[in-house]
Amino acid sequence: MLSEHYELIESLMTNFAIAILFLLIGLAIQDVLKKGNVPPIGRFAVWLVLFLGMVGFLAKGIIQFFIERSLG
Template sequence: MLAEYFVVIETVGLNLFFAFIFIFIGLSINDVMKKNDVPKMGRYVVYLVLFLGCAGFIAKGIIQLVWESQGVG
């Protein structure tokens, strides 16, 4: 049974790994900004860049899912 679902397990594990990495990056950036007293505008820019990076991975996953369901990939 494990051999049949190896690709699915691998994909879910990789997606969870990326989610945890983005969470840890966000927490570490938040800690550094609080310790260095960064202005609010700077914090907003940093969080926007972090969100856009995360959104890129989400968009890639959605595009990949759609293409594979249509038989393109």
């Protein structure tokens, strides 16, 4: 049973690990921004870049899902 779903489990765990990594990066950035007295425009720029990176990762996963589904 496990060997039949090994690839799916591996893919899910990889995506989960990357999501946790994004969370940890976000927490580290929040801490640095608070301690560095960064102006609001700088904070906005940093969070925008982090958000766009996360959206790109999610879009890649969704596109990959639909392509793999259509190929078989």
